[in-house]
Amino acid sequence: MTLTVQILDSGRLAAVRRTGLLDTGSEEAFDRLTRLAATLLGTPYAFVTIVDDTRSFWKSCIGVDGPERQNTVQESFCQYVVNSGAELIVPDTRADPLTADNPSNDSMGVAAWAGFPVRSPDGHVLGTFCAVDTVTRSWTPHDIEVLKTLAQAAAGEIALREAADEARAAAARAEQLADTLQQSLLPPMLPEIPGVEVAVRYRRATAGTADVYGDFYDVFPSVRDAWAVVVGDVAGKGPQAAKVTALARYTLRAAAARCTTPSANLLTLNAALLGWYTDDPRFLTAIHATLRTHPDGISVRVSCGGHDPALIRRADGRIQSLGRHGLVLGWRSEPTLHDQRTVLRRGDSLVMFTDGVTEARRAGDRELFGPERLREVIAGTAGGSAEKLAEAIDEAVTTFTGGHASDDTAILVLHV
CATH class of the missing domain: 3.30.450.40 (GAF domain)
Incomplete structure (x- = not known):
């Protein structure tokens, strides 16, 4: 037939x-x-x-x-x-x-x-x-x-x-697109800063993996042989957060090409956010550090715009914070911002992070990872390596949440 x-x-x-x-x-x-x-x-x-x-x-x-x-x-x-x-x-x-x-x-x-x-x-x-x-x-x-x-x-x-x-299949495509977009908002590779090891850990949230969140970091040269290091977090998620992330990164790069004062560069970003005409305005928090060589090691100047201060692990194991808590950016025309200085000596490490670290929640009881637990991890990680310290923090947060993070996490470690 x-x-x-x-x-x-x-x-x-x-x-x-x-x-x-x-x-x-x-x-x-x-x-x-x-x-x-x-x-x-x-x-x-x-x-x-x-x-x-x-x-x-x-x-x-x-x-x-x-x-x-x-x-x-x-x-x-x-x-x-x-x-x-x-x-x-x-x-x-x-x-x-x-x-x-x-x-x-x-x-x-x-x-x-x-x-x-x-x-x-x-x-x-x-x-x-x-x-x-x-x-x-x-x-x-x-x-x-x-x-x-x-x-x-x-x-x-x-x-x-x-x-x-x-x-x-649609979810997989959306996740792939979100991952591609997220990666486009981060530096493809980290530059080498003389005398400083740089290590980064970045994890996307496991909940809603097709979404683009606003956590970002950047490391780039500034004027007069200085280096700029930035970690930030845009409120919300999705395409609008991605747009603000891109605006923040490139505004800070442009500002740092003329000025090494972190608070001044964050003010420039604040003005850009307020002047950005959109029906969906977004706030962001950021910590901006400027690094310069110093006779005793590396001079660091830090300003925080609504962001958690950086944490320093001294070579002798002491933990110190660096950066006074200023206002979030994109809210007021003249936010109060401050600069703080210190010198990182041989064996010292500087840790910058987003609230995806401190506000990570344990699946069972919803307890926060918290700043004290972060300090304990940093204090308890000896060995003098940016990679080792970044990995220790990342592993501690991942273990605490059982691998189910509700927000992106960015961890950037500088080690002299």
């Missing part, structure tokens, strides 16, 4: 492949329906079939024993449903001209057959939901309504699975 255009239709075959049901095992979601059909109709056989261009695969089959769960398209009665796109009700398969010569009349003892198309969400006939009897019978209106309803239920199960697959 020559296969019809309907069976060989490329769109239909693509829809069949999208189901992912070919050559898969039995599943209760479909077996439940075929058991119900056999019980209500009193038939020895009931099937959910998926038909490609060569075979009728029995995704669910009641009454068939053994591993063979398919027959060829030419042997199947499903071919007639695929060809017509409509139900087929046959009281006597040997007397009906359409089915009289079908090999399954002898090989399976088919005497009566009734089935409805199982359609994909876009309307293609994937296969059938059918009941088979080994004696001729008059299919009643009740029988036909049962089969129609169960065929729709089988199609609904397939549609739900396809929708779930599409949702997962």
